[in-house]
Amino acid sequence: MIPDDRRYSREHEWVRADGSIGTIGITSFAADELGDIVFVELPEVGRKLKQFAAFGVVESVKAVSDLFAPISGEVTEVNDALNANPELLNTDPFGAGWIAKVSLTDPAEADQLLDAAAYQELTAG
């Protein structure tokens, strides 16, 4: 199921805002499409992400895709567990497979993202 506590981009990333901090990840749809994920290139702490711009790479056994920031902000923390266990993106993309936390530049940018229902509709077809 698609959690309704967060917003979604058309590039299949999610962001969950908690005050001024946003947690970023990829959706289960993206993870299923990629297949077995073998590597995640995480951004460095302190890097400034720009909404909809590429900030990292996720590599599976069959494809490589850019990660696009669903929202702008400065990286405050990355999920180091993904270095040793990139498969967390497959097994728990909405939870333990989160990618980075950012301090939000402009929380209103979330208005340009989809809610769970709209994202569900986008990926249903």
Place this chain on the structure above:
Amino acid sequence: MGYSPHTPADRDVMLAAIGAGSVDELFDDIPAAVRSTRFEVPPPLAEQEVRAELARLAGRNRIPRISFLGAGVYQHLIPSVVGEVIGRAEFSTSYTPYQPEVSQGTLQSIYEFQSLICELTGMEVASASHYDGATATAEAALMACRLTHRDAIAVSSAVNPMVRRVLATYCSGPGIEIVELAADLGEGGSGLTPVSGAAALLDDRFSCLVVQQPNFFGGIEPMHELAEAAHASGTQLVAVVEPTSLALLEAPGEYGADIVAAEGQPLGIPPSYGGPYVGLMATRMASVRQMPGRLAGATRDVQGRKGYVLTLQAREQHIRREKAASNICTNQALCALAATAYLTAVGPDGLREVADLSVTQARHLASALEAAGIGERRFSAPYFAEVAIRLPDAARRHATLAEQGIVAGFVLAPDYPELPDTLLLATTELTTDADIEALVAALEATP
């Protein structure tokens, strides 16, 4: 489905997209004098006539009797086994080993090559080769830009000027700024890259500092200190090395090089008027995903047997298209195999002997020239197997000696106007005492 690559209509669309009026306009950068507009192919000849014609053309080549030319390319002894190995049809006719099930021999040879380069450089991972040393250096600099998200490069002026020109070409497209760090080339200078200058120049704009060891003048650079100066601002150190020197000098992995690039020609490949050669590149595992080029890895098959495959291919353009680590790199599998055969044939002791003899002859050469009062060492720093000598009328005497079949090294002034009347002379284990005596005599006879 049509198989014609582009129709006239396709061509018009592409020309319009890039704003060119005609296909001919695309070749405007090539001087008209060397642009052929008509190809006048002579009538067919019998095999015997072709042989005679080719022999006549080959006869026009001027093969020097004695050569002290180095400047990035070095004539070493090539054991016969090298030609024997690379001449085998399994190697000389094989193509990219994308299918591991039919390419185990080729893949294993590439894996051995990578292992040898890692051992030589003290680095953790080596690519399966590049086009040549200059392109490997340029790729290393671009790689540092990707790793650091910075877009300026600092390059010592004691890096081979021909390599620096290729680097400039590679950086012109993506708009990467190149800043030259002036080596200490003044009167009484060391000829080395100044550590204080590096420390003063480098800041968080720079992705890397490119330094050559031994440098273009044969000088031994203070690599530890230069690495430290670079790392202080998060700048990577790209070490451009000469592979045989690594038998005696410290391995780049020891002094903190982040990326190593090298011309692999000295390892069993003849000078051949400029190529084909092989570029070497090595780095740390943490940076492997930004390393361009092919990579062979060891693995096990379903029955647990050891096997080899191309690995980490997601970096490469057949998977990653325009986002590949490089879209302009190639590899030199057969020359890499020559290097593998060479290193295997001579072994660690043999390579040390090669380096030792080359170094010894350089000292012999410098002291013979100084003792005869012909010239003197231009720089004060310790040197490897190449030495810059100042002597009056260097360019004219160089030309006169060339007529006599003696190449008195490389004239530095065209690339370094601040170094008039200076010749860069290289020695290898093939340089005999008689060669040195002949050079001294010829220079004495050509005042």
